[in-house]
Amino acid sequence: MDKDDTFELLFKGRKAWNTWAEERLREKEKLQAKGDSTAYWKTEAAADFSGISNRKLDCSQFMFPADAKFAGARIEGGSNFSGATFMGRTDFTSATFQEGASFRNCKFHGDIAFKGAEFFNQPSDFSGSEVTGDANFERTRFEAHADFQQAKFGGSVEFNQAKFLQRVSFDNARFRDDAAFTSAEFSASASWFDARFNRAAYFADTTFLGPVRFDAAKFKGAAGFTQAKFLDNASFRKAKFSSPVDFVGATFQKAFHQLANFENVEFIQDVDFERARFGGLAKFRGSHFHRAANFKAISAESSFDMAGAQFHNNVPNLVQAHFPEAPRLDHMRVPTVPELRRASLPVGTYATARYRALKRLAIQGHDHDRELQFFADELRSQQGGWTVRSWFISLYGWFSDFGRSISRPAFWWVGATVLFAAAYFVRHLMIGHSGCVAGNGNPIPSAIYVALRKAFVLPGFGSDQKLSLAYACLYGKTSISEDGRPLALVPDSIAFFGIAQTLTSAVLIFLFLLAVRNHFRIK
Numbered sequence: 001m002d003k004d005d006t007f008e009l010l011f012k013g014r015k016a017w018n019t020w021a022e023e024r025l026r027e028k029e030k031l032q033a034k035g036d037s038t039a040y041w042k043t044e045a046a047a048d049f050s051g052i053s054n055r056k057l058d059c060s061q062f063m064f065p066a067d068a069k070f071a072g073a074r075i076e077g078g079s080n081f082s083g084a085t086f087m088g089r090t091d092f093t094s095a096t097f098q099e100g101a102s103f104r105n106c107k108f109h110g111d112i113a114f115k116g117a118e119f120f121n122q123p124s125d126f127s128g129s130e131v132t133g134d135a136n137f138e139r140t141r142f143e144a145h146a147d148f149q150q151a152k153f154g155g156s157v158e159f160n161q162a163k164f165l166q167r168v169s170f171d172n173a174r175f176r177d178d179a180a181f182t183s184a185e186f187s188a189s190a191s192w193f194d195a196r197f198n199r200a201a202y203f204a205d206t207t208f209l210g211p212v213r214f215d216a217a218k219f220k221g222a223a224g225f226t227q228a229k230f231l232d233n234a235s236f237r238k239a240k241f242s243s244p245v246d247f248v249g250a251t252f253q254k255a256f257h258q259l260a261n262f263e264n265v266e267f268i269q270d271v272d273f274e275r276a277r278f279g280g281l282a283k284f285r286g287s288h289f290h291r292a293a294n295f296k297a298i299s300a301e302s303s304f305d306m307a308g309a310q311f312h313n314n315v316p317n318l319v320q321a322h323f324p325e326a327p328r329l330d331h332m333r334v335p336t337v338p339e340l341r342r343a344s345l346p347v348g349t350y351a352t353a354r355y356r357a358l359k360r361l362a363i364q365g366h367d368h369d370r371e372l373q374f375f376a377d378e379l380r381s382q383q384g385g386w387t388v389r390s391w392f393i394s395l396y397g398w399f400s401d402f403g404r405s406i407s408r409p410a411f412w413w414v415g416a417t418v419l420f421a422a423a424y425f426v427r428h429l430m431i432g433h434s435g436c437v438a439g440n441g442n443p444i445p446s447a448i449y450v451a452l453r454k455a456f457v458l459p460g461f462g463s464d465q466k467l468s469l470a471y472a473c474l475y476g477k478t479s480i481s482e483d484g485r486p487l488a489l490v491p492d493s494i495a496f497f498g499i500a501q502t503l504t505s506a507v508l509i510f511l512f513l514l515a516v517r518n519h520f521r522i523k
Helices: 003-010 014-036 037-044 337-342 350-364 368-380 386-402 407-429 443-455 464-475 490-517
Strands: 259-261 281-283 477-482 485-488
Touching: 003 014, 014 037, 014 477, 259 386, 337 368, 350 368, 386 407, 386 490, 407 443, 407 464, 407 490, 443 490, 464 485
Parallel strands: 259 281
Antiparallel strands: 477 485
16 A cells, blocks of 8 residues: 555554455465466555654554654654554664654564664563564664563564663563674663573673663573673573673673673683673682683682682683682682583693682682682692603692692501501511511511611611611621610611611601691691
């Protein structure tokens, strides 16, 4: 229909309009059944309101059988399209709604275009609407409250450079294809509570001047918040990101009691916060990071809470991260090097730097246990190949758990003492004596005494005369005398055993004392 026929039919009311629309749809079915072209039908069934200027427009529960054209329309009063059905493409490009508009529970079976449209004074209601095709709201301006709650978008959605001057809600909305809000501006609160993004979600360079809420939102596709600006509270609590998410260069501006809340968020794939700036409190408490987590060179100007955060398959990258006060790391779980290797995940110099950065933060926060843990993994990550350094690191781990175990060097010390006592006694048996070779003692206690004297490295432990008698009992005396007294015979092999035991005991005692110092935080 042309514009005159369209207006004439519109003024007859909903019943007359829908009767006409149903007739047009039956005609289309007949044409399709015959295999005839519907090109002419589309022209006759289209509704053309483009460029109209009207005080009020009530099309509630109207049926539009083909394309509906409202491009450039200017509606001075309220516009009501609630419950309407649009079977073709719907075009509101550059339309102006002076008193808002209601598209509540509308069904759009084709593409819709509100590019450059403006909504003034009264709320704009798209709640419960369903769009089968693509939706274009690029550079649209909403000066009053905008409501998209429970809206369903089957095609791609574009809100690029759109401006929302009052609060806007996309709570429980469903985006089945890409959703783009690039460079959009939200001047008041904005909410996507429990929203679902089945494909990519783009919020790059978007500005949020008011509070923003993505609590319980689900992102199945990639999510991009690159260079986004959050100037008030931003909450992603219990959100789930199933694909990579990007917050590179994002700014969470410092404001009174401002909070960036990522509590209990689940990141299934990589997450990147490199160079992000947190001006207020930032919370990642209880969040799960299943893949790479990059916090490189972030700047946190206030409290940063990662208590209870779980990093499952990678070491978080906090290299060059800046914190004026130590972040909370208590109960945070970071995979150890053995866990990474068991999972066949790469461990290299990058891991060393990351563990070192975590150790620095633990030192800054006086978290002694975490400091020792990250130090141990920093050393483990440097193991590789048959190098001397790798062997020393392995020995340090075996004998003292990298300075964290008191019992381990003590057990090794006791075991070494018993082993050397057995060696001293076996060497005695090789002489062919069951009892003492010289003197009236017993060779078994004598061997134990010799081993204990060598085990306690400190001078003055025990009597030199007693040690000489023990050697004499085990190996006999020489014919050479000193001050008229014969000297105990010490075979060369036993002398070398003694040197080896003294060195071994010295190392184990040092590791024991180091563990005691670390355990009791002795300076």
